[in-house]
Amino acid sequence: MLNTESNDSQIILELEKLGKLDKKFKHQKKLIALLNHKSQDIRILSLKNLAKIQDSKYLNLFQNIAMDKKYSLVRREAVSAIGRLNTTKSKSFLLSLLKDKDPNIVLQSLRALDRLKILKEIKKDLTKLSNHKNEIIKKYVKEILSQENKDPKDIKKDNSFLRNIVVNADVTKVLDVLPDEVIDLSFTSPPYYNARDYSIYKSYKEYLEFLATVFKKLFRVTKNGRFFILNTSPVITPRISRSFSSIRHPIPFDIHSYLIDMGWVFIDDIVWVKPEASVRNRNGGFFQHRKPLGYKPNNITEYLMVYRKGNNQLIDKNMKDYDKETIKKSLVKKEYETSNLWKVAPNSHKLHSATFPMELCNRVVDFYSYVGDLLFDPFSGSGTFAKSAINKNRDFFSTELKKEYVDYFYKELLEKTSGSHNYKKMDFKKFKEYLLINGHPVNKKGN
Numbered sequence: 001m002l003n004t005e006s007n008d009s010q011i012i013l014e015l016e017k018l019g020k021l022d023k024k025f026k027h028q029k030k031l032i033a034l035l036n037h038k039s040q041d042i043r044i045l046s047l048k049n050l051a052k053i054q055d056s057k058y059l060n061l062f063q064n065i066a067m068d069k070k071y072s073l074v075r076r077e078a079v080s081a082i083g084r085l086n087t088t089k090s091k092s093f094l095l096s097l098l099k100d101k102d103p104n105i106v107l108q109s110l111r112a113l114d115r116l117k118i119l120k121e122i123k124k125d126l127t128k129l130s131n132h133k134n135e136i137i138k139k140y141v142k143e144i145l146s147q148e149n150k151d152p153k154d155i156k157k158d159n160s161f162l163r164n165i166v167v168n169a170d171v172t173k174v175l176d177v178l179p180d181e182v183i184d185l186s187f188t189s190p191p192y193y194n195a196r197d198y199s200i201y202k203s204y205k206e207y208l209e210f211l212a213t214v215f216k217k218l219f220r221v222t223k224n225g226r227f228f229i230l231n232t233s234p235v236i237t238p239r240i241s242r243s244f245s246s247i248r249h250p251i252p253f254d255i256h257s258y259l260i261d262m263g264w265v266f267i268d269d270i271v272w273v274k275p276e277a278s279v280r281n282r283n284g285g286f287f288q289h290r291k292p293l294g295y296k297p298n299n300i301t302e303y304l305m306v307y308r309k310g311n312n313q314l315i316d317k318n319m320k321d322y323d324k325e326t327i328k329k330s331l332v333k334k335e336y337e338t339s340n341l342w343k344v345a346p347n348s349h350k351l352h353s354a355t356f357p358m359e360l361c362n363r364v365v366d367f368y369s370y371v372g373d374l375l376f377d378p379f380s381g382s383g384t385f386a387k388s389a390i391n392k393n394r395d396f397f398s399t400e401l402k403k404e405y406v407d408y409f410y411k412e413l414l415e416k417t418s419g420s421h422n423y424k425k426m427d428f429k430k431f432k433e434y435l436l437i438n439g440h441p442v443n444k445k446g447n
Contacts, residue, residue: 002027008039015045021052028053035065044077051081059085063093066105076104083112091116095125103134110137114144139310157181157223159374161438163395166386168406169428171378171399175217177432177442183222183397184373187364187385189231189356190214193249204249212258214378219262221376222309225318227368228264230255231272231356233302252303263310270304270340272360278346304342304364322370329393330370337363347384355381361388369394383409 002014011034034046047065050058058081065078079097082090090112097109106129113122129141159182167174193207201207215228222228232255237247260266282296308315319327347357365388369375375389376397382405386396390413400406410425426434432442 002030004030004034008042011037011042012039012045015042015049018049018052021049023053023055025053032061035061040071040074043071043074047074047077047081051077051084054084054086056085056087056089059087059089063090066093066097072102072104075102076108079105079108079112083108083115086115088116088118091118091122095122098125098129103137106132106134106137107140110140110144119144119147159183159397161435161440162397163374164390164397164422165424165426165431165434166380166383166396166398166400166406166410167426167428167431168401168403169399169431170401171214172217173428174399174431175214175221175378177435177440178221179440180220181223182374183218183226183376185227185229185364185369186218186222186376186378187229187231187361187368188378188380190379192235193237193251208251208254208258211255212262215255215259215264216262218376218378219264219309224309225313225315226309227267228307228309229364229368230259230305230307231302231360232305233299252305256305259305259307264307265310266305267308268306268340270306270342272302272304273341273343274300274302274346276300304360306368326371332366336366356384358384358388361385362392365389365392365394380409381405383413387413 002018004011006014015034028050031046031050034042035050037043037046047062051062062078062081062085066075066082068075079094082094094109094113097105100106100109110126110129113126119126123145126141126145129137130145132138132141157179162178162182190211193201193204201210215230218228230252232251234248234250234252237249256266276298279298279300282298286295322330342360342363344357344360344363347355361384364385365375369392371393373394374397375385375394377383377385378399380386380398380400383396383398383400386398386409389396398409400409406425410423413423424434435442
C-alpha cells in the first residue's frame with residue numbers, strides 16, 4: 001500500500017520497493033500526485049515508477065516535466081521516462097531536446113531516439129551533433145550513425161591462423177597486414193624513451209607519435225569491447241652537464257590523450273608497486289643535506305593503464321560470446337587482489353633488461369581474458385606474456401624486432417613444452433606468405 005501521507009523517508013522506502021509495474025497498477029494517481037512533492041528524490045522515484053507502466057497516455061505529462069528547467073535531475077528522469085514509452089509520437093519532442101544546454105538531457109534524448117530504430121528518418125538531425133562540444137555526445141552520435149553500416153549478423157572473426165606465432169619484424173608492418181578484429185587481449189610494455197640502446201628516438205614527440213601509430217593500428221585489429229593494457233611509467237632523461245637539470249617525461253599521462261582520441265575507452269589505472277630495494281636510489285643527496293626543494297623519492301611504481309575498445313555495449317555482451325564450459329574453466333577461483341595496488345617483485349633476465357614478471361602477466365591473463373583467447377604483445381621481448389598465455393590455456397601472437405630475443409623466446413618455448421605445440425617463428429616476408437596461404441590477402445600497406 002502506497003501511503004502518500006507518510007514522512008519522506010517512508011515514502012522513499014515504499015517507492016524503492018515497488019518492482020515491476022503494469023497498466024493494472026492501482027496507485028497510479030498517487031504516483032502522479034507525488035510528482036508535485038517538495039522532495040526531489042520523491043519526484044524522481046515517482047517518475048521512475050510511472051515509466052515502468054509504459055503507458056503512452058503519460059507522454060504529455062512526461063514532456064511537460066522535461067520542459068521545466070528549474071529541476072535538472074527531475075528533467076533527466078522525465079526524458080528517460082519518455083524513452084521507456086518507446087513511441088514514435090515522442091520523436092519531434094526528443095529531436096527538439098537535442099539543442100538543450102544540459103548534455104545529460106541531450107544524451108537521454110539520444111538514447112530514447114536510438115530505441116525508436118528510426119535512424120534513416122533522423123540521420124540529418126544526428127549528423128548536426130557530430131561536432132558537439134561534449135565528447136560523450138560526439139562519441140554516442142558516432143556510434144549511432146555507424147549502425148547503418150553494420151552487418152546485422154554478429155560474425156565472429158576467425159583468428160585460428162594467428163595462434164602461437166612469433167613474428168620477428170617491425171610491429172607497425174605486421175599490424176598493417178592483420179585482418180580487422182582478431183585480437184582478444186593485448187598487454188605490452190613499450191620500449192622506454194631513449195633509456196635503452198634499442199629504443200633511441202630523435203625527440204620525445206617522435207617517441208609518443210611512434211607509440212600512437214602502433215596503438216592506433218592495434219585498435220583496428222582488436223575485437224570490439226576487448227581490452228588493451230599498457231604498462232609504462234615516467235622516465236628520466238639524464239642531464240647533459242651539471243649546468244642542466246634532468247628531464248622527467250610523464251609517458252603514461254602524455255600517451256593517454258592519444259589513446260582516447262583513437263577511440264580507446266579508459267577503464268582503470270593499476271599501480272604496480274616494486275620493492276624499494278629493486279629500484280635506483282634517487283634519495284641519496286637529500287638523505288645527506290635534508291634541504292627542502294631537493295627531495296626526490298625513489299620510484300617504486302609503474303602504471304598498468306587499462307583501456308577497452310570503445311562501444312556502447314556492456315561487457316556482458318562479450319561474456320555471452322563464451323559457452324558455459326569455457327566460462328567455468330576461466331573463473332578466477334583463487335584469492336585475488338581487490339585493489340588497484342599490485343605488489344609484484346620485478347623480474348631479472350640474462351638477455352633482456354626489462355622483462356615482465358610472470359606474476360604480473362598471470363594476473364592480466366586471469367582478469368582480462370578467457371580460456372582459448374588469442375593474446376597479443378606488440379613488443380614481446382623475451383616472451384613472458386606469451387608464456388603466461390600458454391600456461392593459462394590461452395594462445396599467443398607476438399611481434400618483436402630484435403632477432404636475439406625472438407630466437408631465445410622460441411627456443412625456450414620448445415624446450416619447456418617438448419615441442420608438443422605447433423609454435424611458429426617467422427620473419428615478415430614469411431609471415432606475409434603465410435597469410436596468403438591461409439586466405440588472407442595482404443593489403444597495400446603490407447607490401
